[in-house]
Amino acid sequence: MEIDPFIxxxxxxxxxxxxxxxxxxxxxxxxxxxxxxxxxxxSSVIIVGAIIAGLAGNSNSDFTISNFLxxxxxxxxxxxxxxxxxxxQRMLQMYxxxxxxx
Amino acid sequence: MSANLSAIFxxxxxxxxxxxxxxxxxxxxxxxxxxxxxxxxTIAITVTFLSVGSFSSGLIYVLIFLLIGxxxxxxxxxxxxxxxxxxxxxxxHSLVGLSAVLVAISAFLNPEAFNLGSPGSIKLAxxxxxxxxxxxxxxxFSGSIIAFLKLQGIMSGSPISFRGQHLFNxxxxxxxxxxxxxxxxxxxxxxxxxxxxxxxxIGFLLIIPIGGAxxxxxxxxxxxxxxxxxxxxxxxxxxxxxxxxxxxxxxSGAILSYIMCKGMNRSFFNVILGxxxxxxxxxxxxxxxxxxxxxxxxEDAAxxxxxxSSVIIVPGYGMAVAQAQHALREMVDTLxxxxxxxxxxxxxxxxxMPGHMNVLLAExxxxxxxxFELEEINNDFANADVAFVIGANDVTNPSAKSDxxxxxxxxxxxxxxxxxxxxxxxxxxxxxxxxxxxxxxxxENTLMLxxxxxxxxxxxxxxx
Numbered sequence: 001m002e003i004d005p006f007i008x009x010x011x012x013x014x015x016x017x018x019x020x021x022x023x024x025x026x027x028x029x030x031x032x033x034x035x036x037x038x039x040x041x042x043s044s045v046i047i048v049g050a051i052i053a054g055l056a057g058n059s060n061s062d063f064t065i066s067n068f069l070x071x072x073x074x075x076x077x078x079x080x081x082x083x084x085x086x087x088x089q090r091m092l093q094m095y096x097x098x099x100x101x102x
Numbered sequence: 103m104s105a106n107l108s109a110i111f112x113x114x115x116x117x118x119x120x121x122x123x124x125x126x127x128x129x130x131x132x133x134x135x136x137x138x139x140x141x142x143x144t145i146a147i148t149v150t151f152l153s154v155g156s157f158s159s160g161l162i163y164v165l166i167f168l169l170i171g172x173x174x175x176x177x178x179x180x181x182x183x184x185x186x187x188x189x190x191x192x193x194x195h196s197l198v199g200l201s202a203v204l205v206a207i208s209a210f211l212n213p214e215a216f217n218l219g220s221p222g223s224i225k226l227a228x229x230x231x232x233x234x235x236x237x238x239x240x241x242x243f244s245g246s247i248i249a250f251l252k253l254q255g256i257m258s259g260s261p262i263s264f265r266g267q268h269l270f271n272x273x274x275x276x277x278x279x280x281x282x283x284x285x286x287x288x289x290x291x292x293x294x295x296x297x298x299x300x301x302x303x304i305g306f307l308l309i310i311p312i313g314g315a316x317x318x319x320x321x322x323x324x325x326x327x328x329x330x331x332x333x334x335x336x337x338x339x340x341x342x343x344x345x346x347x348x349x350x351x352x353x354s355g356a357i358l359s360y361i362m363c364k365g366m367n368r369s370f371f372n373v374i375l376g377x378x379x380x381x382x383x384x385x386x387x388x389x390x391x392x393x394x395x396x397x398x399x400x401e402d403a404a405x406x407x408x409x410x411s412s413v414i415i416v417p418g419y420g421m422a423v424a425q426a427q428h429a430l431r432e433m434v435d436t437l438x439x440x441x442x443x444x445x446x447x448x449x450x451x452x453x454x455m456p457g458h459m460n461v462l463l464a465e466x467x468x469x470x471x472x473x474f475e476l477e478e479i480n481n482d483f484a485n486a487d488v489a490f491v492i493g494a495n496d497v498t499n500p501s502a503k504s505d506x507x508x509x510x511x512x513x514x515x516x517x518x519x520x521x522x523x524x525x526x527x528x529x530x531x532x533x534x535x536x537x538x539x540x541x542x543x544x545x546e547n548t549l550m551l552x553x554x555x556x557x558x559x560x561x562x563x564x565x566x
Contacts, residue, residue, distance in 0.1 A: 009336075009340065012342055012345050012346060012349075013333060013337075013345050013346075013348075013349050014349075016116075016345065016349030016350055017353045020353035024354040025357060026124070026127045029361075029450065029456070029460075030470055030475075031129065032457030033460065033461045034136075036321070036325055036358070036455065036456065036457075037187070037194070038136060039350070040328070041143070042139055042142070043198050043328050043348065044197075044201070045115070045146050046198065046201050046205060046335055046344060047201070048146055048150040048341060048343065048344065049205035049209070050201060050205050050208075051150045051154070051164055052154060052215060052216060052339065053212070054164045055154045064211070064212060065208075065211060066208040066211040066212035067163075067208075067212075069205075073200075073204035074168050075167040076197045076200055076204070077197070077198070078167070078168045079171045079174050080171075080175060080194050080197045080198060081143055081171075082171070082172040082176045082179065083174075083194060084194060085139060085140050086175070087182060087187075088139075089133070091461055092133050095129040095464045095470050096467065096469055097129075097469050097470065097471055
C-alpha cells in the first residue's frame with residue numbers, strides 16, 4: 001500500500017516541533033523579545049498562500065472574492081514581514097557589549 | 103517551475119528559518135540569524151511567484167498590495183518606541199491570524215486554485231486542515247486584538263469575568279469540533295461561516311478575563327497560536343515552508359509561555375482561567391494595618407550609592423511606563439565613574455512581555471554583559487551594598503519565600519532584601535498587581551523614594 005503524502009507532511013511537522021523545542025530553549029533570555037518579533041515575521045510566510053489566492057485562475061480580468069481576499073491577506077502579511085524583520089533588526093542592533101577601552 | 107523544484111526551495115527557506123532562530127542563541131550571532139530569516143522569506147516569496155507562472159492581470163495588484171503592506175510595516179518598524187514593543191507584537195500577531203483566516207476563506211471559495219478539489223466537494227483532509235487553520239487563526243486574531251487594546255490602555259487591564267464563563271467557553275470549544283464535523287459531512291458553507299464566528303468569539307472571551315500583568319503569558323500564547331494557524335494552512339497548501347515555520351513558531355510560543363508561567367509559579371491553566379488580581383485584592387485589604395516606612399529623597403539615595411562599592415539595579419514595568427531607562431543609564435554612568443560596580447538583575451516576568459526589560463536597557467545603551475537573569479545574579483545580592491529597585495514590586499516580595507499564605511508563595515523572587523540597603527523607587531505605597539503588600543517596604547534597611555521613576559533617577563544623578 002502506498003503511503004499518503006499527508007503522512008510525510010505530518011512527519012515534517014512533528015520533527016519541526018522538536019527542532020523548534022531545542023532551538024528555542026537555546027535562545028538566551030535577554031533576546032526573548034527579538035525572538036517573538038522574528039517568529040512573528042517568519043510566520044507571515046503564510047503570504048505564499050495569499051499570493052496563490054491572489055493570482056488564482058484569472059486569465060480574464062474579472063476578480064473573484066477569493067482573489068480580493070488574497071490581495072488583502074498579502075498586504076496584512078507584508079506589514080508583518082517588513083515590520084517584523086525590520087523591528088528585529090533595529091532591536092538587535094542595540095545589543096552591544098561593553099566597550100573595550102574601559 | 104516544476105512542483106518538485108519549488109518544494110525543494112520551500113524546504114530551503116524552512117531551513118533558513120530554523121537558522122534564524124538558532125542565531126538568537128547569542129547577541130553576536132543574532133544579526134546574522136535575522137539575515138537568514140529575511141533570505142528565507144525572499145526565497146519563499148520568489149518561488150511562489152515563479153511556480154504560479156501565468157503572470158496575468160492579477161500580478162500587478164499582488165505587487166501593489168505587497169508594496170502597500172511593506173511600506174506600512176517598514177514605517178511602523180522605524181517609528182515604534184521600544185517601550186511599545188508588547189503592543190506591537192500583539193498587533194502583529196493579530197495580522198498573522200487574520201491573514202490565515204483570509205487565506206482559508208479564499209481556499210474554501212476557490213479550492214481549484216489550491217488543487218483541493220472543487221467547491222462543494224473539497225477533499226476531506228484539506229477541509230479539516232482548513233477548518234483548523236481558520237479556527238486557530240480567528241482565535242489568534244480576536245485574542246490579539248483584545249491583548250493589544252489592554253496593553254495600549256484603550257481597554258482596562260483589569261480582568262473582566264462573568265458567571266458561567268468557563269462553562270460557556272468550554273461549550274464553544276466543543277461546538278468548534280461539532281461544526282468541523284458538520285462542515286466535513288455536508289460541505290455546506292454555512293457551517294464554515296458559523297465556525298469562523300464562533301472562533302472569533304472564543305479568542306475574545308479567552309483574553310478578556312486575563313489581567314494586565316499576565317500579559318507576558320498571553321502574548322507568548324498568542325505567538326504560539328499564530329504558529330499553529332500557519333501550520334494548519336501549511337497542511338492545506340501542502341507547503342513545507344509553512345509547516346516547518348508553523349511548528350517552529352508554535353513551539354517557540356509554547357516554550358515562552360511555559361517560562362513565563364514558571365516565573366510566576368502558576369500553572370498555564372491558572373493564568374488562562376484568569377481573574378487572579380480581582381480575587382486577591384478583596385481578601386488582603388480587610389486585614390490592612392498601618393506600618394511605618396522610611397522614606398527619603400534623592401540626596402539620601404545619592405549618599406547611600408556614593409558610599410557603596412557595588413549596586414544592583416532591579417528594573418520593572420514601572421521603568422517602562424516612566425520611560426526612565428535613559429535616565430537610569432546616565433545615573434549608572436556617573437556611579438561607574440566613581441568606581442562603583444553596577445549590574446542589572448532581571449526577573450523573567452518583569453515587564454509586559456518576555457525579555458521586555460532587556461530590550462529597554464539595550465536601547466539605553468546598557469551593555470548586555472552587565473545584565474543578568476534571576477538565577478545568575480540572585481546570590482550576589484547578599485554581597486551587594488545597594489539594591490536600586492525601579493518600577494518593580496511583586497518580583498522582589500520576600501513573602502513569596504516566607505509566607506505560605508501569600509498568593510505568590512513559591513514564585514521565584516529576587517533576593518533584594520539581602521542587600522545592605524534597598525532603595526525603592528515607587529510612586530506610592532499601593533500594592534503591586536497581585537494586590538498584596540510587599541514586606542520589603544517596611545524593612546529597616548529599605549528607603550522608599552516616592553516619586554516618578556524618571557524624575558527621581560535624574561535627581562539622584564544631580565546629587566551624585
